[in-house]
Amino acid sequence: MQKKRWQRVDGVLLLDKPQGLSSNTALQQARRLFSAAKAGHTGTLDPMATGLLPLCFGEATKFSADLLDADKTYEAEVCFGVTTDTGDAEGEIRERRPVTAVPADLLALVPRFTGPITQVPPMYSALKRDGKPLYELARQGVEVERQPRQITIHALDVLDTACDEAGHLVRARLAVSCSKGTYIRVLAEDIGAALGCGAHLTALRRTRVGTLTLDGAATLAQLDGLDEAARAACLAPVDALLSTLPRVDVTPAQHGPLSHGNPVPREAAGDIGKVRIYANGVLLGMGEQGSDGWLRPKRMVQAAEGNA
Secondary structure (H helix, E strand, C coil): CCCCEEECEEEEEEEEEEECCHHHHHHHHHHHHHHCCCEEEECCCCCCCCCEEEEEEEEEHHHHHHHHHEEEEEEEEECCCEEECCECCCCCCECCCCCCEEEEEEHHHHHCCCCEEEEEECCCCCCCECCHHHHHHCCCCCCCCCCCCEEEEEEEEEEEEEEECCCCCCEEEEEECCCCCCCCCHHHHHHHHHHCCEEEEEEEEEEECEECCCCEEECCHHHHHHCCCHHHCEEEEHHHCCCCEEEEEEEHHHHHHHHHCCCCECCCCCEEEEEEEEEECCCEEEEECCCCCEEEEEEECCCCCCCC
16 A cells, blocks of 8 residues: 655645534544645534534644634524433433423523623533543543633524424524634523523534634535645635734845744834734734834744745
8 A cells, every 4th residue: 555645735724524523533534635744623523513624734733723712603403302411412312391482482592691601511521620531521420510611602693493383492593603612512501491491402513713614615525526736726825814913014134033033123113912924925924013013923934945
């Protein structure tokens, strides 16, 4: 068997992850399609979830952690009257309860679950206790106390509902825009508890991470059907991860010191904070400009051969 030849690939892939695949498995499959020597993702999606999974190749991996703090948007489907041990459809059923709530009751709850709220992280999560992931303890039947965390639901919209013949809620589809650290499974459970009937998550699709959206995202199947040139054209540039930062263009004389990790003074003074730095239209990396007017490099991009 011929050994795989890895190559330098720089850029961001907006992957539309399929259901049933872990984020790491999706990453490794995409990495092999591009023969990328270095790759990473920007935060995981549960295997049950589909949708936007930004993948970083090469120099883009230096900025992947920034998307971990980004706001995210999801479309979620919730089933009422049934709870599971995982909070989603992959778990074992815990309880079935009658549902008397109607769509108006769900709409009335929206303000209660919008804005800063607290969540108790689920046992089936990657959070660790004494170095062991909580999901491992959960599989052993062990439940430990978890401290509530504050998160922010920026927007919660009821897209549509399904009811039984009596008009009681059966399912609902929600759009959720939220801060980092939000568990949509827990949100579904908490809404079900507030309605007095319980609920669990049956489907989840991520549509946005920061400023990145599903527009232009590709599936693994689509990528597999492309030739190398067409596949490469699916990659967004490295600075797609830095688009929210102010742009600073530096002179050729400043390029050298910055690339060696040294700060440079700028005529345009002011405490700008984090910035993306360019020279001759080419991204140099990310830096920070303080109130003293000095621009300090933080994470710099290694130039590809021929672009040095």
